[in-house]
Amino acid sequence: MWPDAIEWGTWIATALLVYSAFGFAAHLALGLxxxxxxxxxxxxxxxxxxxxxxxxxQAPAISILLPARNDARTIVDAVRSLLQLxxxxxxxxxxxxxxxxxxxxxxITEFELRGSKRTPIGSVPRGSVRxxxxxxxxxxxxxxxxxxxxxxxxxxxxxxxxxRHPLVxxxxxxxxxxxxxLVRLALPFYEDDSVASVIGVVRPSNGSVIEHxxxxxxxxxxxxxxxxxxxxxxRGMISQRLAWGNQDSLFIVPGTLGLFSREALRAVDGFRxxxxxxxxxxxxxxxxxxxxDGRRSVVRCVSxxxxxxxxxxxxxxxxxxxxxxxxxxxxxxxxxxxxxxNGRLAIRQGIAYLFHLILDLxxxxxxxxxxxALVVLMFRGDLDLPLFIIYFSVFIVGGTxxxxxxxxxxxxACPRFQRGSDxxxxxxxALLENLGYRQMTALWRLAGLWRALWGMRGVGGKVRSERxxxxxxxxxxxxx
Amino acid sequence: MANPAAEKWLGQLQGxxxxxxxxxxxxxxxxxxxxxxxxxxxxxxxxxxxxxFERFLAGGIQSDELIEIVAGARPDAFWAAVEAFSAxxxxxxxxRLASPLLAVPAVVRESxxxxxxxxxxxxxxxxxxxxxxxxxxxxxxxxxxxxGPELVTLQAALALSRLGDLPGxxxxxxxPEATARRTRRQLVTLLERFGPGAAGELxxxxxxxKAPAPVLVAAIEVxxxxxxxxxxxxLENVLRQGPLEARIVAARALGRIGxxxxxxxxxxxxxDEAWQVRxxAARALGxxxxxxxVGPLAGRVGDVAWWVRRHAAYALGRHGPxxxxxxxxxxxxxxxxxxxxxxxxxLQQIEWEAEIQGGFxxxx
Numbered sequence: 001m002w003p004d005a006i007e008w009g010t011w012i013a014t015a016l017l018v019y020s021a022f023g024f025a026a027h028l029a030l031g032l033x034x035x036x037x038x039x040x041x042x043x044x045x046x047x048x049x050x051x052x053x054x055x056x057x058q059a060p061a062i063s064i065l066l067p068a069r070n071d072a073r074t075i076v077d078a079v080r081s082l083l084q085l086x087x088x089x090x091x092x093x094x095x096x097x098x099x100x101x102x103x104x105x106x107x108i109t110e111f112e113l114r115g116s117k118r119t120p121i122g123s124v125p126r127g128s129v130r131x132x133x134x135x136x137x138x139x140x141x142x143x144x145x146x147x148x149x150x151x152x153x154x155x156x157x158x159x160x161x162x163x164r165h166p167l168v169x170x171x172x173x174x175x176x177x178x179x180x181x182l183v184r185l186a187l188p189f190y191e192d193d194s195v196a197s198v199i200g201v202v203r204p205s206n207g208s209v210i211e212h213x214x215x216x217x218x219x220x221x222x223x224x225x226x227x228x229x230x231x232x233x234x235r236g237m238i239s240q241r242l243a244w245g246n247q248d249s250l251f252i253v254p255g256t257l258g259l260f261s262r263e264a265l266r267a268v269d270g271f272r273x274x275x276x277x278x279x280x281x282x283x284x285x286x287x288x289x290x291x292x293d294g295r296r297s298v299v300r301c302v303s304x305x306x307x308x309x310x311x312x313x314x315x316x317x318x319x320x321x322x323x324x325x326x327x328x329x330x331x332x333x334x335x336x337x338x339x340x341x342n343g344r345l346a347i348r349q350g351i352a353y354l355f356h357l358i359l360d361l362x363x364x365x366x367x368x369x370x371x372x373a374l375v376v377l378m379f380r381g382d383l384d385l386p387l388f389i390i391y392f393s394v395f396i397v398g399g400t401x402x403x404x405x406x407x408x409x410x411x412x413a414c415p416r417f418q419r420g421s422d423x424x425x426x427x428x429x430a431l432l433e434n435l436g437y438r439q440m441t442a443l444w445r446l447a448g449l450w451r452a453l454w455g456m457r458g459v460g461g462k463v464r465s466e467r468x469x470x471x472x473x474x475x476x477x478x479x480x
Numbered sequence: 481m482a483n484p485a486a487e488k489w490l491g492q493l494q495g496x497x498x499x500x501x502x503x504x505x506x507x508x509x510x511x512x513x514x515x516x517x518x519x520x521x522x523x524x525x526x527x528x529x530x531x532x533f534e535r536f537l538a539g540g541i542q543s544d545e546l547i548e549i550v551a552g553a554r555p556d557a558f559w560a561a562v563e564a565f566s567a568x569x570x571x572x573x574x575x576r577l578a579s580p581l582l583a584v585p586a587v588v589r590e591s592x593x594x595x596x597x598x599x600x601x602x603x604x605x606x607x608x609x610x611x612x613x614x615x616x617x618x619x620x621x622x623x624x625x626x627x628g629p630e631l632v633t634l635q636a637a638l639a640l641s642r643l644g645d646l647p648g649x650x651x652x653x654x655x656p657e658a659t660a661r662r663t664r665r666q667l668v669t670l671l672e673r674f675g676p677g678a679a680g681e682l683x684x685x686x687x688x689x690k691a692p693a694p695v696l697v698a699a700i701e702v703x704x705x706x707x708x709x710x711x712x713x714x715l716e717n718v719l720r721q722g723p724l725e726a727r728i729v730a731a732r733a734l735g736r737i738g739x740x741x742x743x744x745x746x747x748x749x750x751x752d753e754a755w756q757v758r759x760x761a762a763r764a765l766g767x768x769x770x771x772x773x774v775g776p777l778a779g780r781v782g783d784v785a786w787w788v789r790r791h792a793a794y795a796l797g798r799h800g801p802x803x804x805x806x807x808x809x810x811x812x813x814x815x816x817x818x819x820x821x822x823x824x825x826x827l828q829q830i831e832w833e834a835e836i837q838g839g840f841x842x843x844x
Contacts, residue, residue, distance in 0.1 A: 039503065043600060047607055047635060049563075057705075058665040117825045119818075121786050136832040193663050 009374075009383035016370040017391045023359050024398030030243035031405035037246035038413045041303055048187065060189050061089035062182055062259065063163030064171060067155035069097040071173035076110045078173040083140060087182040093163050094143045095155040107143050111135050118142060120161035128158060152255070153278035157271040160262075168260045170271075170279075175202070175256040175309045176210050184305035185259040196264035196286045196298040199250070200257040200305030201237045201414050204230050208416075210308055220422040223313040227429045228437045231403050233311070234426070238303065238413050239406035245301035249352030251287060252329070253299070255279040257307040264289075264298070280328050284336035291339075291346045303413035319444045326448030330361055334452075361449065364442035371439065396434045403430035491597075498597035525557035526564070533565050536580075537573050543580035555586045559608050566611045578612040591617065594624045594636075602627075603635040610639020622648055626655075633658050634670065641673035646681055649674050653685035656693030667698035672705055679708040687714045692723040700726060704733025712737055716745040719761075727757045735764025743768050747776045750792075755785035762788055766795030774799055778806040782819040789818060793826045804830065 064082055068075050075094070082092050096104045107113060116134030128150075133143040144162055146155060156170045167189060171177065181200060188195045207221035207230075221227050237254070244250040258279065265271075268285040271278055283299055290298040312318040333356060340353040374391065377383040407426055410417065417423050532549040535541045541549075550558055562581070566574055581587055593605035606624050609617050618640065625636035625648055633652075637659075640648035649671070652659065659667060671682065682699040689696040700718060703711040715737070718730040731749055734742045746768060749761035762780050765773045777799070780792035793810075796803035804827070810816075811823040 036503070039505075043502070043604075046604055047631075058669050060665070117821070117828045119786075119790075119821045119825050134832075190665050191663060 009377040010387060012370065012373055012377065013383055013387045013391050016366065016374065017387075017394060019366050019370075020391065020394045020398050023363070024394065024401070026355060026359060027239075027398070027402035028405075031239050031402050031409070033243035033246045034239045034406075034409055034413075037242040037301075038303055038409060040246070042412070045304070048191075057088070058190070059088045059183075060167050060186055061165035062087065062091075062167045062169055062186060063160075063165040063262075064090060064092045064169045065156050065159040065163060066092060066094045066171055066173065067097055067152045067159065068094055068099065068103050068173050069149060069152075069155075070099045070101045070103060072099065072101040072103045072106050074173045075103050076106050078176075079107065079111070079141065081176055082171070083138065084179070085177060085182050086179045087186070089165070090182060091140045091142065091164060093159045094141070095159040096143060096145045097151070097155045098146050098149040104143070104145055108133065111138050111141055111143075113141075113143055116142065118162060121164070122161040124158060124161050132162065153271040160265070160270060163262075166262050168262050168265065170258065170260075171256045171307070175307050176205065177257070177307045178305075179214060181257070181305045181307060182259075184302050185257075188300050188302065189259070189261065192297065194290075194295050194298060195261065195300060196290065197253065197258055197260045197283065198300045198302055198305070199241065199253045199259070200302055200307060201241075202233065202254040202257050202307050202309055203237065203414075203416065204233055204311040205308035206230075206311055206313065208308065215308065215416060218416040218418055218422075220417075220425050221311075221313075224429075225315065225318065226311050226313055227426065228433050229311040229318070231407070231426055231430050231433055234410055235403050235406040238409050239402065241301040242303055242409075242413065244352055245299070247348050247352065248296050248298075248346070249287070249349045250299045250301055251280060251284050251332070251352060251356060253279050253283045254307075256309060257305070258283075260286075278328075280332035281335055284332050284339060287349055288336060288339055291349055306414050306416065315440075319447075322441055322444040323448035323451060326361070326364075326445040327452040328448075329356065330449055330452035333357055333361060364445040364449065367442045368439070368446060396431070399434040399438060400431045403433070495597045495599065499600060502598045502600055525553045526560040529553050529558055529561035530565055533561065533569075533577055537569075537577060543583075546580055547583055550581070550584050551586075555589070558584070558586045559590075562608070562611050574613065578614055581612060582614055582616065587612065591620060594620045599629055599632050603632045606632060606635035606639050610635070610642055613642045615643060618643060618645055618648075621645075622651070625651060628658060630659060630661055634662060634666070637670055638673065641670060644675055644677060646674070646678060649678050649681050652695060653681065653689075653699065656689075656695045659695050660693065662694060664694055664698050664701070667695050668701045668705070671695075671698050671702040676706045676708070679703060679706050679711065683708065683711045683714055686711070686718065692725050697725050697729050700729045700733050704729075704736035707737050709737055709739055712739045712742050716742055719745055719749050719757075724754055724757070727752065727754065728760050731757055731760035731764050735760070735767045738767040740768060740770055743770050743773060747773065750776050750780050755783070755788055758783060759785065759787040759791045762795050763791040764795075766791070766798040769799055771799075771802060774802050774806050777803070778810065781807075781810050781823060782816045786818075789822045793819075793822045794829075797826045797830055 066078065066082065068078075071078070079092060079094060094107060096107070113133035113135050116132045118132050118134060128147055129144060130147040131145040133145070135141055142162055144159055146158065152170075152172075160168060167186060169182070169185070185198045185200055188198045204221060204226055206223060206226040207219045208215055209217040221230060236252075241250060241252065244252075255278075260282075264286055265282075268282065268289050271282065286299055290296070312321060333353070336353075339349050340357070374383060374388060378385070378388050404427055407423055407430060410423065529550050532541065532546055536543070536546045550561075553561075565577070569577065587609065590605045590608050593601050594609070596602050596605065602624055606621060610621065621636045621639050622645070625633050625640065637648060637652055652671075662670075671678070674681075682703055686696060686699050686703065689699075700715065703715065712734065715730045715734050718726050719734065722730060727749070731746065734746060743765070746761045746765050750758055750765075752758050752761065758780065762777060765777055774796065777792045777796050781789055781796065783789050783792065793807060796807050799806075807823045807827055811820050811827060814820045
């Protein structure tokens with residue numbers, strides 16, 4: 001006998017209620033773990049003296065890779081800002097990814113660049129590089145001009161061949177690093193040889209004033225859309241990443257603020273460029289490798305290392321960004337499913353994988369489909385009103401409290417807001433985002449998931465062929 | 481307690497509990513949040529303590545008044561001021577200031593914490609009392625150093641390095657297992673802080689050391705950083721027959737010392753089986769400049785390893801006209817494409833030399 005409609009409504013509402021309560025509990029646990037991590041980082045900070053340490057010549061040198069495509073408006077300021085960072089040994093390698101807006105010309109003019117005979121360390125595919133430029137006036141700057149566009153990961157991979165230093169940071173022209181960010185990112189490498197990657201916290205620069213890499217004023221964005229994103233950034237960057245870092249299972253790294261060990265990159269075949277989300281994929285590959293080698297704490301999140309980026313203030317751009325982000329997550333989870341299925345790997349990473357799979361990836365499916373179904377059932381009279389109210393109460397409370405915890409953590413993890421009213425204002429948006437914004441982003445995320453499903457089928461051959469291609473190490477060996 | 485094993489186990493349990501309590505306290509503090517007001521009050525107190533330090537040094541107040549003022553501040557604010565002031569004050573000023581501070585209750589409490597159950601608390605105590613650079617604290621710091629674990633040992637060693645405490649250094653070198661998990665960079669920074677006066681101790685340890693313990697490898701590096709010419713013989717010996725890590729660092733250290741007598745040993749190391757040793761030997765020969773180096777270096781510009789080619793070519797670039805001639809020949813011959821490319825890179829850098837800030841050395 002089939003259950004009648006009202007029973008279906010109850011079943012669906014109960015299932016959604018359980019799912020929301022599970023999500024709430026999981027995010028609450030992440031908030032507590034993030035607090036523990038911030039406490040631990042503050043304790044460690046009391047024992048270190050980064051500035052004194054980095055006055056010596058023991059600071060590991062860093063190559064900053066800056067892929068740029070049609071960034072003529074911002075590239076010069078971005079490079080100047082990077083060259084002014086406080087760090088004893090670093091270089092900047094800009095890769096012009098076949099821009100058509102004069103990005104290269106701007107660099108040549110501003111930094112008086114000339115053709116350089118700099119040789120690559122690894123092998124570079126024939127015809128992929130049109131020219132290499134350097135400047136006697138800025139010895140720490142190298143510009144690589146690519147012959148054809150290939151995307152950010154490919155550009156970073158080619159830049160890596162021309163980079164000289166043992167640590168590598170990939171950034172972009174729209175991101176501004178605080179002056180002490182490199183010191184803070186490099187400190188874990190100084191203290192522990194097993195570290196493969198260290199990420200920092202990226203925050204929206206909308207509403208803030210940044211001069212020469214220094215945040216002279218940090219305030220709440222004027223745009224409402226940017227305020228919602230500020231809450232999301234605090235929740236994602238501070239609360240979740242610190243918590244996963246604490247559990248040694250950090251998978252999702254910001255594409256513009258990750259410092260990698262060159263050796264670790266080489267061990268996992270570096271930047272592949274075959275998929276949309278190379279950063280997440282790369283981080284998962286590092287975790288897989290570490291799990292196989294039995295190493296711990298290889299990917300860390302440092303709350304004091306901060307970079308600023310402008311977040312979209314138009315729905316169209318935000319929708320595209322979110323869809324792309326979720327496509328990246330879906331692809332990375334698919335490529336690295338070994339993290340879940342292979343019993344040899346660490347249990348914590350399996351749990352993290354499940355979290356990202358169930359709550360992050362399929363969350364939009366449950367949210368959109370479930371809420372539409374509940375509203376329809378409610379209007380048809382097939383659902384009890386109290387159950388409907390309980391579900392939405394849990395949904396809203398469960399969405400708001402983790403965000404409020406993240407906003408509270410901001411004061412301890414990386415305090416930048418100068419006015420208490422800015423944080424209070426964001427707290428209001430933590431509540432409001434559950435009433436429309438969250439549903440809207442769920443739709444965009446669904447679009448990303450859809451594209452990933454089609455993309456996997458569509459470009460599967462390409463991805464496979466890239467994986468089958470010889471690694472950079474093998475190519476270098478063959479060339480030698 | 482009669483049973484030593486049970487006593488040890490109980491001690492470990494107490495330590496672990498104390499550690500956990502510390503960790504929870506830190507997490508609760510984070511959840512409670514520092515708040516804008518609390519943060520600014522702490523900053524103000526630290527500034528007041530710093531102002532009292534300045535007045536004392538200027539003769540505006542006496543020791544008693546100084547102690548009275550700083551005793552009223554909260555411990556965190558006091559130590560924040562000590563940390564900030566110790567970095568900026570001259571050695572003489574800091575000695576004058578540190579002496580009366582030993583009577584401040586916060587310092588007395590912190591000295592007692594060198595025996596705390598929590599290892600983190602002991603490490604923090606070692607770091608803090610070490611800032612005062614008081615000879616009276618040597619003995620408790622040495623005890624903390626020996627008791628460990630590594631976290632405490634490192635902080636106590638850093639504190640003792642401020643005092644130039646050679647017995648503390650000797651203990652570190654004799655107990656390489658106490659710092660086995662520290663990175664080489666950390667250990668180099670630590671050993672370097674003992675100053676050039678510790679070179680004899682380091683040299684003896686390197687000459688007598690057999691296993692490639694991280695602290696001994698760091699000691700080799702530090703001998704190079706101190707440019708200790710008397711160590712050249714010991715380092716050449718390590719370069720000839722030491723383990724891989726030690727050979728790499730010994731080649732680099734000999735390059736820093738730059739003694740012409742080390743040339744033959746470095747030239748011999750150009751044939752080492754490990755490319756890392758060949759690369760560092762080539763680089764070192766760039767500082768040990770002698771006409772006899774040009775031929776062997778030119779031979780290494782065609783090495784299979786990129787880093788050896790690079791360092792050999794740049795080392796030739798530092799050998800004046802003879803080196804440049806050798807580079808030009810390699811670039812023109814073009815038989816080995818990799819060698820020709822790196823030679824052209826170096827010749828261009830030499831061309832740019834006059835315009836580069838810092839000269840050719842800044843890129844070599």
